[in-house]
Amino acid sequence: MAEGSGEVVAVSATGAANGLNNGAGGTSATTNNPLSRKLHKILETRLDNDKEMLEALKALSTFFVENSLRTRRNLRGDIERKSLAINEEFVSIFKEVKEELESISEDVQAMSNCCQDMTSRLQDFLNKTSKAQATNQKLEIRAQVADAFLSKFQLTSDEMSLLRGTREGPITEEFFKALGRVKQIHNDVKVFLRTNQQTAGLEIMEQMALLQETAYERLYRWAQSECRTLTQESCDVSPVLTQAMEALQDRPVLYKYTLDEFGTARRSTVVRGFIDALTRGGPGGTPRPIEMHSHDPLRYVGDMLAWLHQATASEKEHLEALLKHVTTQGIEENIQEVVGHITEGVCRPLKVRIEQVIVAEPGAVLLYKISNLLKFYHHTISGIVGNSATTLLTTIEEMHLLSKKIFFNSLSLHASKLMDKVELPPPDLGPSSALNQTLMLLREVLASHDSSVVPLDARQADFVQVLSCVLDPLLQMCTVSASNLGTADMATFMVNSLYMMKTTLALFEFTDRRLEMLQFQIEAHLDTLINEQASYVLTRVGLSCIYNAVQQHKPEQGSLANMPNLDSVTLKAAMVQFDRYLSAPDNLLIPQLNFLLSATVKEQIVKQSTELVCRAYGEVYAAVMNPVNEYKDPENILHRSPQQVQTLLS
Numbered sequence: 001m002a003e004g005s006g007e008v009v010a011v012s013a014t015g016a017a018n019g020l021n022n023g024a025g026g027t028s029a030t031t032n033n034p035l036s037r038k039l040h041k042i043l044e045t046r047l048d049n050d051k052e053m054l055e056a057l058k059a060l061s062t063f064f065v066e067n068s069l070r071t072r073r074n075l076r077g078d079i080e081r082k083s084l085a086i087n088e089e090f091v092s093i094f095k096e097v098k099e100e101l102e103s104i105s106e107d108v109q110a111m112s113n114c115c116q117d118m119t120s121r122l123q124d125f126l127n128k129t130s131k132a133q134a135t136n137q138k139l140e141i142r143a144q145v146a147d148a149f150l151s152k153f154q155l156t157s158d159e160m161s162l163l164r165g166t167r168e169g170p171i172t173e174e175f176f177k178a179l180g181r182v183k184q185i186h187n188d189v190k191v192f193l194r195t196n197q198q199t200a201g202l203e204i205m206e207q208m209a210l211l212q213e214t215a216y217e218r219l220y221r222w223a224q225s226e227c228r229t230l231t232q233e234s235c236d237v238s239p240v241l242t243q244a245m246e247a248l249q250d251r252p253v254l255y256k257y258t259l260d261e262f263g264t265a266r267r268s269t270v271v272r273g274f275i276d277a278l279t280r281g282g283p284g285g286t287p288r289p290i291e292m293h294s295h296d297p298l299r300y301v302g303d304m305l306a307w308l309h310q311a312t313a314s315e316k317e318h319l320e321a322l323l324k325h326v327t328t329q330g331i332e333e334n335i336q337e338v339v340g341h342i343t344e345g346v347c348r349p350l351k352v353r354i355e356q357v358i359v360a361e362p363g364a365v366l367l368y369k370i371s372n373l374l375k376f377y378h379h380t381i382s383g384i385v386g387n388s389a390t391t392l393l394t395t396i397e398e399m400h401l402l403s404k405k406i407f408f409n410s411l412s413l414h415a416s417k418l419m420d421k422v423e424l425p426p427p428d429l430g431p432s433s434a435l436n437q438t439l440m441l442l443r444e445v446l447a448s449h450d451s452s453v454v455p456l457d458a459r460q461a462d463f464v465q466v467l468s469c470v471l472d473p474l475l476q477m478c479t480v481s482a483s484n485l486g487t488a489d490m491a492t493f494m495v496n497s498l499y500m501m502k503t504t505l506a507l508f509e510f511t512d513r514r515l516e517m518l519q520f521q522i523e524a525h526l527d528t529l530i531n532e533q534a535s536y537v538l539t540r541v542g543l544s545c546i547y548n549a550v551q552q553h554k555p556e557q558g559s560l561a562n563m564p565n566l567d568s569v570t571l572k573a574a575m576v577q578f579d580r581y582l583s584a585p586d587n588l589l590i591p592q593l594n595f596l597l598s599a600t601v602k603e604q605i606v607k608q609s610t611e612l613v614c615r616a617y618g619e620v621y622a623a624v625m626n627p628v629n630e631y632k633d634p635e636n637i638l639h640r641s642p643q644q645v646q647t648l649l650s
Contacts, residue, residue, distance in 0.1 A: 163182065163215040163218070170222075171218075171219060171222045171244065172240070179215050179247060182208050182212050182215065183212065189208070216248065216250075216254060220258060224261045226241050227258060227262040230262065231265055231268065233269060233273050235269075235314075237322045242321065242322060242324060245258065245325070246325035249327070260338075260341075262319075262338065263338040263341040263342050266315055267341060267343075267344065267345045268345070270311050270342055270346060271346055271349075274350075277289070277307050278349070294357075297360070297362045298369050298370060298373070300357060301370050301374070302373055304350060305373065305374070305377040306377075308346060308377075308381075309381055312381055312384055312385060312392075315339050315342050319339065332386070333386075336387075339384075339385045343391070346392075350395060351398070351399065354399045354403075355399070357370065358399065358402050364410040365441070365444045367403050367407035367410060368407045369448045370403045371404045372448065374399050374403060378393060378397055381393065411466070412469060414470075415474070418434055418473055419476065422481050423481060424481060424484075425481055425482055425489070429595040430493075431497050431500045432497075435478065436500070438474055442470050443507075446463075446504075446507075449462065463509075463510040464510070471514060475521075478493070478497040482494055488532045488590055489592060490525075490528075491529045491532070491592070492529065492592040492593075494525045495526060495596060495598075496595070496596065498518050498521050499522065499597055500597070501518055502519065526601065526604065530609045530612065531612070533589065533590050533609035536589075537609065538616055540577070540581070541577040543574050543617065546570070547619065560630075561629055561632075562630070568637050571624065571637045575640075582648045585610070593606070614646045614649060617642060621642050
């Protein structure tokens with residue numbers, strides 16, 4: 001039955017499949033048959049794309065040795081038995097695993113118990129270790145603090161060796177660094193004095209103070225030794241010596257002693273250099289020795305002062321290089337004081353030589369040039385070193401005053417000689433030879449004064465004194481010389497002399513006041529010449545007596561026509577002479593006008609005297625034309641009006 005049923009099922013399935021494949025569309029009964037749907041679904045399945053199904057079918061094929069009815073019927077049982085065998089195998093294997101795991105668990109438990117025992121034992125050790133670590137950390141911090149303290153407030157052995165050193169040992173850059181460290185520690189440790197660590201602070205301060213004194217003493221000895229070696233003309237101040245002076249400024253006494261040592265060394269060098277410049281000259285004989293020019297006083301004195309000026313400036317530069325890092329107050333005063341000490345040594349040989357030149361009296365002009373030269377270098381050197389170099393500046397000032405004194409003595413002597421033997425004016429009434437010589441001397445003096453480089457205020461004061469010393473005696477000499485001359489001759493001589501003085505002074509500055517005084521005197525003498533010329537003309541044309549009578553006439557004397565020598569005939573005769581004068585006025589000039597040196601002055605005299613003549617004629621004309629004076633037909637007597645006369649003479 002079973003086999004028949006199976007076959008029926010197979011056949012039915014085949015028939016159903018054929019019915020579906022025929023595409024009859026089927027009936028609704030066939031479509032709703034579950035078996036048909038399953039078959040239809042199975043047939044529509046594409047096994048090529050279903051890998052899992054393919055794998056399952058492959059595995060299933062292992063259960064069939066042969067494709068028989070029996071094997072197909074027992075397929076489920078075979079599968080179940082196979083599955084059971086597999087499960088039993090899994091159980092057996094997992095049982096072994098379980099036993100192994102239980103063994104491992106026991107071992108782990110034993111290890112856990114052992115670890116717990118070790119942990120409990122190590123806990124005390126860990127506590128002790130933690131305490132030891134904490135203690136160690138504190139000790140490390142204390143060690144760091146101690147190291148920092150020692151680093152900040154103590155010197156290294158190398159630094160101590162540098163500061164103490166040996167007496168002859170060199171000073172290097174590291175020495176100043178170590179000295180700076182000592183100073184810094186000495187300042188920083190003062191903070192301990194405000195805490196509970198005063199004892200430590202005082203001990204460190206005392207230690208640093210002792211080190212400082214030792215270092216400064218060593219530095220001072222070294223700086224002294226270095227300064228003693230600076231005896232060459234070209235002084236090369238080393239940077240280390242400059243640093244030494246910067247450091248020594250904290251010890252004013254040692255600083256001062258070192259400066260004195262430098263000044264002493266440089267003083268001997270400058271004195272030796274000055275003597276060599278005087279007697280030996282420069283290297284190889286160039287420049288030549290200054291003494292070679294002793295025959296030329298101005299160059300001789302100028303070369304000595306120029307050398308000294310250059311040496312003073314050089315020594316100041318050396319000191320500025322030495323003290324360029326010093327910051328204490330009064331550094332400029334220190335430089336000036338030391339330069340004064342250095343240059344003091346040359347004062348004696350300089351003074352002796354300049355005195356020899358001055359006392360030899362080379363002449364007023366040279367003396368004045370030397371005086372100005374000394375004044376210039378006094379001003380120049382004081383600008384370099386101030387007024388602290390008192391010895392040198394005093395020496396130069398003394399020589400200036402001496403040369404100035406002898407110069408004015410020379411001028412005074414010259415002036416006194418002018419008065420001792422006063423010359424008579426020359427026949428041409430021009431300046432005398434003594435006047436010309438004195439003015440030439442004055443011109444040379446003033447020219448040298450103008451070319452000097454002395455400060456303006458000093459030059460002006462000297463100018464006033466020179467002019468007073470020369471001009472006043474000169475004016476007195478001219479006055480005495482002309483005292484025996486006639487009025488016109490005296491005026492002419494004085495105008496010429498004053499004119500020469502004025503033209504000489506006009507070339508120079510600071511002479512305005514003197515020029516004004518000379519001009520006033522010239523004008524006074526010009527008035528005399530103008531009056532003389534006018535009187536000469538009036539006298540020669542016969543109007544002098546007429547003019548005087550008109551001026552002196554009084555109304556109570558009656559009319560002028562009735563006065564003696566004022567009648568019409570006399571007036572007409574005078575007018576004839578006056579007309580001749582009007583036609584040739586240059587023919588009636590006093591001879592003295594031809595001796596005047598200035599054509600301008602001559603023209604001025606002629607012009608102003610002509611104005612006086614015109615004024616006199618105008619008064620006479622007014623008197624004649626006045627009816628009160630009873631002149632008949634006055635127009636025929638004086639046929640020219642004052643305006644016509646003025647036009648003809650202009």
